[in-house]
Amino acid sequence: MGLVESGKxxxxxxxxxxxxxxxxxxxxxxxxxxxxxxxxxxFASPRYDVMRLGVIPLPASPRQADFLVVSGTVTDKxxxxxxxxxxxxxxxxxxxxxxxxxxxxxxxWDSYSVTKGVDQIVPVDVYVPGCPPRPEALLEGIVLLQERxxxxxxxxxxxxxxxxxx
Amino acid sequence: xxxxxxxxxxxxxxxxxADARVNVxxxxxxxxxxxxxxxxxxxxxxxxxxxxxxxxxxxxxEPIMGYMxxxxxxxxxxxxxxxxxxxxxxxxxxxxxxxxxxxxLAAEQLMEVEAPPRAQWIRTILFELSRIxxxxxxxxDMAVQVGATTPVFYAFRDREFVLNQIExxxxxxxxxxxxxxxxxxxxxxxxxxxxxRGALDRMKSFCDEMEELVLGNEIFQxxxxxxxxxxxxxxxxxxxxxxxxxxxxxxxxxxxDANVGLVYDQVDWKxxxxxxxxxxxxxxxxxxxxxxxxNIIEQLLGSIPSGPIMAKVPRIIKVxxxxxxxxxxxxxxxxxxxxxxxxxxxxFRVKIRSASFSNMSITPWILKDVFVPDIISILASLYxxxxxxxx
Numbered sequence: 001m002g003l004v005e006s007g008k009x010x011x012x013x014x015x016x017x018x019x020x021x022x023x024x025x026x027x028x029x030x031x032x033x034x035x036x037x038x039x040x041x042x043f044a045s046p047r048y049d050v051m052r053l054g055v056i057p058l059p060a061s062p063r064q065a066d067f068l069v070v071s072g073t074v075t076d077k078x079x080x081x082x083x084x085x086x087x088x089x090x091x092x093x094x095x096x097x098x099x100x101x102x103x104x105x106x107x108x109w110d111s112y113s114v115t116k117g118v119d120q121i122v123p124v125d126v127y128v129p130g131c132p133p134r135p136e137a138l139l140e141g142i143v144l145l146q147e148r149x150x151x152x153x154x155x156x157x158x159x160x161x162x163x164x165x166x
Numbered sequence: 167x168x169x170x171x172x173x174x175x176x177x178x179x180x181x182x183x184a185d186a187r188v189n190v191x192x193x194x195x196x197x198x199x200x201x202x203x204x205x206x207x208x209x210x211x212x213x214x215x216x217x218x219x220x221x222x223x224x225x226x227x228e229p230i231m232g233y234m235x236x237x238x239x240x241x242x243x244x245x246x247x248x249x250x251x252x253x254x255x256x257x258x259x260x261x262x263x264x265x266x267x268x269x270x271l272a273a274e275q276l277m278e279v280e281a282p283p284r285a286q287w288i289r290t291i292l293f294e295l296s297r298i299x300x301x302x303x304x305x306x307d308m309a310v311q312v313g314a315t316t317p318v319f320y321a322f323r324d325r326e327f328v329l330n331q332i333e334x335x336x337x338x339x340x341x342x343x344x345x346x347x348x349x350x351x352x353x354x355x356x357x358x359x360x361x362x363r364g365a366l367d368r369m370k371s372f373c374d375e376m377e378e379l380v381l382g383n384e385i386f387q388x389x390x391x392x393x394x395x396x397x398x399x400x401x402x403x404x405x406x407x408x409x410x411x412x413x414x415x416x417x418x419x420x421x422x423d424a425n426v427g428l429v430y431d432q433v434d435w436k437x438x439x440x441x442x443x444x445x446x447x448x449x450x451x452x453x454x455x456x457x458x459x460x461n462i463i464e465q466l467l468g469s470i471p472s473g474p475i476m477a478k479v480p481r482i483i484k485v486x487x488x489x490x491x492x493x494x495x496x497x498x499x500x501x502x503x504x505x506x507x508x509x510x511x512x513x514f515r516v517k518i519r520s521a522s523f524s525n526m527s528i529t530p531w532i533l534k535d536v537f538v539p540d541i542i543s544i545l546a547s548l549y550x551x552x553x554x555x556x557x
Contacts, residue, residue, distance in 0.1 A: 034256055034340060045322030081204055113235050
């Protein structure tokens with residue numbers, strides 16, 4: 001599209017594309033520890049029901065997912081797998097870090113085997129604090145992510161350096 | 167990564183060699199190798215299982231764990247006694263309150279303090295409520311693993327009512343951190359007993375629902391009957407505990423046979439066993455235990471004694487020198503803490519005997535000569551929680 005390469009994008013088109021992306025997101029759930037159960041409650045329980053936000057849980061593979069929820073303690077043994085899964089996701093992709101452990105190490109801040117913060121491995125868009133956060137808090141995080149997607153400038157995103165596959 | 171010192175170099179080489187070893191084992195053997203996990207819905211978290219297959223049959227299976235190792239035993243050495251409960255809540259995250267109790271009982275044993283009767287009653291009630299919250303999810307999840315999606319929605323729906331009750335007392339939906347050395351943090355709020363009765367009625371109807379929906383289902387029976395049979399003597403020799411042991415026909419329950427500090431002797435209840443030892447039996451025993459837990463709580467709710475909820479303990483807790491081991495029957499099985507104290511603010515050493523670790527040790531034996539789809543149903547029926555295995 002010539003419009004994009006020139007760095008100009010009609011505002012209405014940006015809005016339309018962002019709106020469509022915002023309300024049709026597949027979420028890949030990376031359930032690791034306690035937070036996985038709260039995430040399960042948010043995604044699979046009728047009381048919280050994430051689908052009313054336009055988010056569909058349980059894709060068959062990370063290659064179909066739009067954003068990733070890292071919920072729980074990331075250990076040093078697990079970290080390479082997290083990175084690898086994130087790399088398999090197609091762009092544009094987003095990450096929500098759920099719970100204190102994924103944010104900064106949480107109660108295991110002085111442990112020898114825990115990665116203090118998943119943001120050392122993958123870029124994180126939204127942090128949800130709590131130990132574990134309530135399902136409502138995760139839903140709030142998803143809403144924040146949707147707002148962020150809505151305000152995104154598509155041209156800026158596409159103008160960046162070309163992707164090189166090594 | 168830049169390698170500077172000799173130690174780092176050696177560590178790097180060792181890690182590369184370990185990787186290569188796993189890969190060689192995977193590749194050189196005849197037949198196909200199936201890798202389950204570390205992220206697989208059926209493994210309840212981050213367990214990895216490498217299975218060597220001959221056609222559809224598993225020749226050998228090896229669990230690889232440690233993906234959730236958080237170093238509990240080391241961390242408890244640098245936390246004071248009241249701080250430890252915050253941490254050990256998160257071992258078995260589905261039944262959090264049950265994790266605190268054995269540690270607190272061990273510390274009380276060392277300090278020679280006994281909680282007042284009211285505190286013991288409330289402890290037992292919360293202990294059983296966390297058992298319901300834990301096993302409830304198993305009842306839904308087991309059905310998911312054999313292909314029925316609906317029960318898990320019911321499980322999540324009805325579990326919320328139990329969690330609400332725990333939250334109303336403790337303030338924590340998931341990790342209460344409510345138990346104190348010498349008693350409890352707070353008393354029960356007003357109107358709680360009546361509301362809990364309502365929640366228990368809800369759970370009982372959930373159990374009936376599960377019995378009709380899952381247990382009587384022909385497909386479920388075909389997938390679980392005579393699958394993953396563990397004879398009683400094998401179960402004992404592998405150190406299985408809890409419902410897995412009772413489903414193999416061994417009549418052993420710590421709540422009845424070696425009870426410490428909780429008031430199970432004040433109630434009229436029954437230990438359920440099943441002679442078969444297959445996946446179906448494990449499901450059946452857990453279902454009956456959920457009902458029995460409702461029964462226990464209902465009896466206890468009617469007979470809570472009045473009085474204080476805290477014994478007299480010093481403000482700064484220093485545990486005198488000594489050793490103590492206390493085990494309780496947690497939702498997953500026997501969970502025990504061996505606490506060694508040197509008279510400090512912090513424990514000198516804590517050895518955690520968690521149920522899932524022993525329960526999972528049987529997987530290489532039990533996964534031999536089963537079919538691939540049965541791996542999932544057997545793992546689900548053994549019911550372990552990864553935080554409880556790796557700690």
